[in-house]
Amino acid sequence: MSGIVCAIGLRNAGVHVEIFEQAVNQVFMMTSFQEVGAGVGLGPNALFPLKELGVLDAVLSKSDEEKPTMRSFRYISATGAHDLIYDVTSSLFHPSNVLIICQPSFLEAIVPMLDPRLVHMEKRCISVSALSSGSHVIHFADGSTYEADLVIGADGIKSVIREFVTGRPTSLVYSNSVAYRSVVSPEALKGVKTDMMRPLCWIGKDKHIISYPVQANQKVRSFYISEADSFNSGKMNLVFFSTDSSVPMGSVDVPLPWAKPASQDELLHEFSEAGWGEDTKLILKEMKDPSKWYLHLLHPSLTSYVRQRVVLVGDAAHAMLPHLGAGAGQGMEDVYALCSLLGDARAQKCHLDDALKAYDSIRVARANMVQTMSTIAGNIYEKRGPGGGTNAQLREQLKAIYHPVWHHDLKEEVKRAVASVYGPRGVL
Numbered sequence: 001m002s003g004i005v006c007a008i009g010l011r012n013a014g015v016h017v018e019i020f021e022q023a024v025n026q027v028f029m030m031t032s033f034q035e036v037g038a039g040v041g042l043g044p045n046a047l048f049p050l051k052e053l054g055v056l057d058a059v060l061s062k063s064d065e066e067k068p069t070m071r072s073f074r075y076i077s078a079t080g081a082h083d084l085i086y087d088v089t090s091s092l093f094h095p096s097n098v099l100i101i102c103q104p105s106f107l108e109a110i111v112p113m114l115d116p117r118l119v120h121m122e123k124r125c126i127s128v129s130a131l132s133s134g135s136h137v138i139h140f141a142d143g144s145t146y147e148a149d150l151v152i153g154a155d156g157i158k159s160v161i162r163e164f165v166t167g168r169p170t171s172l173v174y175s176n177s178v179a180y181r182s183v184v185s186p187e188a189l190k191g192v193k194t195d196m197m198r199p200l201c202w203i204g205k206d207k208h209i210i211s212y213p214v215q216a217n218q219k220v221r222s223f224y225i226s227e228a229d230s231f232n233s234g235k236m237n238l239v240f241f242s243t244d245s246s247v248p249m250g251s252v253d254v255p256l257p258w259a260k261p262a263s264q265d266e267l268l269h270e271f272s273e274a275g276w277g278e279d280t281k282l283i284l285k286e287m288k289d290p291s292k293w294y295l296h297l298l299h300p301s302l303t304s305y306v307r308q309r310v311v312l313v314g315d316a317a318h319a320m321l322p323h324l325g326a327g328a329g330q331g332m333e334d335v336y337a338l339c340s341l342l343g344d345a346r347a348q349k350c351h352l353d354d355a356l357k358a359y360d361s362i363r364v365a366r367a368n369m370v371q372t373m374s375t376i377a378g379n380i381y382e383k384r385g386p387g388g389g390t391n392a393q394l395r396e397q398l399k400a401i402y403h404p405v406w407h408h409d410l411k412e413e414v415k416r417a418v419a420s421v422y423g424p425r426g427v428l
């Protein structure tokens with residue numbers, strides 16, 4: 001997602017860009033997200049870069065929603081009588097609109113904005129090497145190479161280019177959390193007394209459940225949904241998260257693939273402890289043929305996203321857990337910062353190193369903070385949060401988790417970074 005938006009932003013600023021993608025073709029690239037039923041909720045911090053980079057209208061045209069809307073998530077107890085713990089709609093101080101879009105739809109919106117002559121499919125990068133001139137060479141699996149003034153690594157969570165930047169194989173680790181996902185018909189959940197037409201996070205010890213309705217004929221979506229969609233829904237999307245908190249993060253290796261089919265027995269075994277509320281038990285019974293997904297993240301966080309003239313954006317730089325739905329948004333912030341710095345009208349090749357330094361100086365702290373917050377959010381949803389696990393303690397922590405992600409003055413921050421390289425003047 002971030003690589004294509006970055007290419008569009010740079011091209012609009014007059015920078016020559018060539019794109020290398022490992023997928024065989026664009027259809028394959030779009031379908032590769034389906035393995036985990038991926039979709040994204042883009043908050044205000046992600047919508048601003050999309051607007052500034054000139055892609056928001058195209059993205060809106062492919063979204064199931066006409067415009068971003070207020071999210072309406074409710075947090076309830078997965079145990080006992082399913083007490084309400086926190087209601088985002090009624091409690092959120094700042095209105096925060098979120099646009100919901102499936103990742104394939106997002107790509108469908110933006111890929112046509114690229115000049116196809118600059119897109120090279122079936123080019124799997126296997127390494128990057130430096131030349132004494134300061135340029136870098138990208139090496140591909142088919143034996144070909146490409147020499148570039150600047151390499152932007154937007155190659156996702158399993159980034160190869162990250163290895164050049166960090167100088168070591170990878171710091172991607174298993175989070176000790178798995179997610180089981182099923183799509184269930186609402187009729188099967190008729191016995192459930194909790195109002196499931198609102199998106200819910202069901203909180204339990206070392207386990208939580210995300211549930212939300214999906215409209216009939218609608219593509220599978222992210223963890224967020226707007227209030228307008230709460231009616232006439234066709235299916236219920238259910239994701240059960242379970243964490244082994246007895247072992248340190250990074251101590252368990254999971255072989256690929258990280259997303260695969262699972263049996264209902266396995267899920268029931270994972271959730272076999274006593275204490276679940278009646279509705280949780282009813283929902284569990286309907287989780288037939290779930291898919292299982294091992295959640296990974298970059299841990300520890302990178303201390304720099306830049307080495308020489310190679311720079312990382314998106315998950316390549318800061319792959320995080322999905323609990324705040326913030327990964328794509330951070331990628332969009334990266335891209336806005338990089339396009340503003342590299343696309344400034346005064347930019348010349350001699351500014352490249354300073355521009356990358358300025359990018360690193362603002363993006364590492366910000367994106368790593370959101371990455372950490374995403375881990376903390378998962379801990380809060382499973383009663384391991386730093387502020388404790390009683391309902392009152394959970395409520396206090398939940399109140400604070402979204403604001404720093406969604407409300408950040410990126411424009412001002414980037415303006416200062418641009419001024420530090422070129423002197424005070426405009427920003428994209």
Ligand SMILES: Cc1cc2nc3c(=O)[nH]c(=O)nc-3n(C[C@H](O)[C@H](O)[C@H](O)COP(=O)(O)OP(=O)(O)OC[C@H]3O[C@@H](n4cnc5c(N)ncnc54)[C@H](O)[C@@H]3O)c2cc1C
Nearest residue numbers: 001002022040041124125155156314315325326327328329
């Ligand atoms: C289930 C789920 C729900 C999510 N919900 C949200 C949400 O609500 N909000 C949010 O902001 N984020 C969400 N995220 C996170 C978001 O999807 C990611 O942060 C985002 O897709 C990362 O974008 P990216 O461009 O960095 O990487 P990707 O989108 O993964 O793109 C990487 C690209 O690089 C290509 N590539 C990889 N390796 C190579 C190589 N060696 N050579 C050439 N090409 C290569 C890939 O084929 C791909 O096209 C969610 C993630 C998941 C899994």
